[in-house]
Structures are given as structure tokens and as C-alpha cells.
Amino acid sequence: MRVTQGTFSFLPDFTDQQIHEQVQYCIDNGWALSIEHTDDPHPRNTYWEMWGHPMFDNPDAAAVVYELNECRKVYGSHYIKIVAFDSSPGWESIRLSFIVNRPTEEPGFKLNRTEIKGRNIQYSISPYSSDKPQGSRYK
Amino acid sequence: MENEDDKKELKTVSKVNLKEDFQSSGVADILLELDNSLIGLEPVKTRIRETASLLLVDKARERLGLVNESPTLHMSFSGNPGTGKTTVALKIAGLLYRLGYVRKGHLVSVTRDDLVGQYIGHTAPKTKEVLKKAMGGVLFIDEAYYLYRPENERDYGQEAIEILLQVMENNRDDLVVVLAGYKDKMDKFFESNPGFRSRIAHHIDFPDYSNDELLEIAEVMVSGMNYKFNKKSKEAMAEYIEMRRKQPHFANARSIRNAIDRARLRQANRVFNNSEGPIGATFLSQIEDVDIMQSRVFSGGIDK
């Protein structure tokens, strides 16, 4: 099941050229860019691991694509996203975030039903992949 | 599939007009500016003009669908201090930008200390930071040979060199690297680092300036700061140049700039001490021979 989230979730995955252009758009707006990765695709997992520091002062998007490729070398089987932060309101707020790398196989989510008081049902989802410990989920 | 699409997109025209490209791309303007703003440096200017034509033709060929692989643009500038290497690098960055070989056209100027770290694990991130900042533009490494210290086998410079070489090869479309420094040291550096030699396509030598050229440079600098020489102060400057050249740490145009800065200081002092009542712009912008003659160079001392 293809996991989608973020700004361009309705589009097919971007090519590196398209990533470059989106990132350049962010840079030209004065936004800082961060690369983050995770092997836990649960939609409520908002805190992904950071790949290095956010990048504030690179005028060209090639710098971000370069780091993305470095990150892919290590975490090529994980989800990787690019996040753009705008500090103009006086704090860093996310302007844009999109997935740029995903595992080749995405087993999807399991739906759990728990019966609670009064025969009500509580639902939850959990990624099949997270049965395994962190770091060994996608190979 | 994708390749076929690429080709179709590339071949969008069947004729090109080089003269028109030359003007409309702004390359002509930059070359003209290079000619006008820099005194002397004829061999350098010729080389840059040749390179610009080559690159212009390459771009035109690309548009006609005659694909050639993207040319290596990394360069080395060798010459003594103050011969205009940084200044020319700045112009080249503008040129490559107009020609469409770099996307932003900025110049990032660094030395060993900006690339090499102090402890294990410090160098790679430092070098990468610099490289990322330079992407889309030109990275100018002054006195590049200090990266290589063969006498210390655990020197972190080697790590910086390896990353540099990798990026120069793999990210050719993203940045252009210019290595600069003294000629003999650069030659030795390339001898012991064949990796660099093979990745650098253009070697440009910067000759020392003649005394006449330095005097002309002095005049350009002075008028650029809205000051003026008169006949006597110009003669003093000529004399200063002749004496300064024989002293240690002579750095061509940079020595001239420093001398002028000090002359301005003395001029300000003189104007302030001698002026009573209102004075005009002419008086404030005149550099007299005394402002130059008071230099230590004339009393047997050394100017920096």
C-alpha cells in the first residue's frame, strides 16, 4: 500500500529533477530545508529522524539533492521526506513537506478492532512493518 | 523511453546565430567589462575569450541536437599574489552563469582553513558545507596546495581532497572549482595529485604586472574611490611602485591598493590639519605627492 502524506501526496513520485525544482522554489522563498527519514510510516509518527542539520544558506537546490543522495546511500530502504521551514513569522513553521524516497515494498497497515465498554469498537491501525524492531523493518 | 524524449526536447531548432547568442546571452557585456575593468592581463583575457567561444559553440551544438557530454570546466589559476586571480574568478562566475553552465553564478572563496577540520570527523562535514554553499556557482580555493601536506600522513587535508575530487567528478553540472596559487607550488601540487590534474581542463597563468600597468591600476583604483592624482603625485606613485617592487612581500595590485589606502589616511590627516573654514570637493579628493612620499618605503622601511 503506497503511503502518501504531505504536499504532493496526490501526485506520482517525483524524479530528481522535479525534486530539484521544488527545492529551488523553497530556497528562492527563503525557506530552510531539512531531510528526514523513518522506517515507521504510521501517520501519527510526526517526528522523523533528521539527516544532518537543516540547510539554511545554500543558494542552489543541488546542495539538497546532494544530501538526499547521501541519505539514500544509508537509508535507501526507508521513507525520506524533504521539509521546508519558513522563519518569517518569527518562528519556524512548515511550509511544505513531501516524500522523496520510499521502500520498494510497502506492506501497508493492519486494522485492529478492540471491543470496549458497551460493545463499542475502538479502531487502530499499525504498520505491518513495525512488528520488527526499528532499523530492521525494510530490507 | 526517457532518452528519446530528451533528444526530442533538445533538438528544438535547426539553425543558430552565434553572434546573436553572443550579444543576447550577455557574454559580450561581460567580456567587454573584463577588458575595460582589468588593466593588462592580456594572456588571461585571451584565454577567457577562447573559452567563452568554445562554451558558446557547445551550447549551440546542444541546441541543434549535437549532444556532447558536458565539458569539464574546473580551472586552475597560477600566479603571484595580487595578480587579479580572485577578481577574474568573479568575472568567470558571471560568464558561466550567462552561458548557462552554472545556475546561480555566485563565487565562494575559501582557503584550507575553511575546508579542513581540527579533529577526526570534523573535515568531511566542513568540506561538504562549503561545497554545498558553492553549488550553482564557482568554488575558488586560494593556495589550494596547502590542502596537501605529504610530510604529515595523518593530515586531514587528504580527506578534504578526496571529497573534493568526488564532487568535482560526480557533480560537474552543479559547481565549477577553481584552484589558485603560486605557479611553482601549483605545479608540484598537480604532480603529486594526478586526480586533480585530470579533472582540470583549463590552466591559466597570471603574469606579474609591469610598473606601467601598476601605475595605471593605481589610477583606476584612485578614481574608483573618487580621488584624484595630480602630475606630481602620479610621479610619486610611479616612484613608489618601482621601490616597492624590490621589497619583500610585494603583492602586485594588492600592494597598490594598500598603498592607496594609506595615502588616503595621510591625505585625510593633512586636509584636517591644514583646513580652516569651508573646503570643497576638489580639495577633499586631491591626493598630493606628500601623501605618498611619507610612506616608509621612501625612508628605507617596508610597507606591508
Ligand SMILES: Nc1ncnc2c1ncn2[C@@H]1O[C@H](COP(=O)(O)OP(=O)(O)OP(=O)(O)O)[C@@H](O)[C@H]1O
Ligand atoms: N588588472 C587589474 N586592474 C585593476 N585592478 C586590479 C587588477 N588586478 C588586480 N586588481 C585589484 O587588486 C586587488 C587584488 O586582486 P586579487 O584579489 O584578484 O588578487 P589575487 O591574485 O586573487 O591574490 P591572492 O590570490 O593572493 O588572493 C583587488 O583589489 C583587485 O581589484
